[in-house]
Amino acid sequence: MIHLAQLRLQLERSFSPLACECTITGEHSLTVKLYHPVSGQVDLVVSGLKVSALNTHEAVVTLIEELRYELQSNTLHRPDPVR
Secondary structure (H helix, E strand, C coil): CCCHHHHHHHHHHHHCCCEEEEEECCCCEEEEEEECCCCCCEEEEEEEEEHHHCCCHHHHHHHHHHHHHHHHHHCCCCCCCCC
16 A cells, blocks of 8 residues: 555645645545645645555546546536646
């Protein structure tokens, strides 16, 4: 299993300039929040991700790809989701 700090760092690098907040619940599920660091505007929140499934680099890459897809789907109607 990947450490939360490592996961957060990978997500921040992948979604820069957005900020990333990762939290784990007592049920070992992960919530990822991507937001603008200055305005605080939230672009994406995904909950219920299984921490146990993130045990390889490939699993983390797959998560990042899925989050990119969700972020793109959620921001299709915004003029510029990153500014």
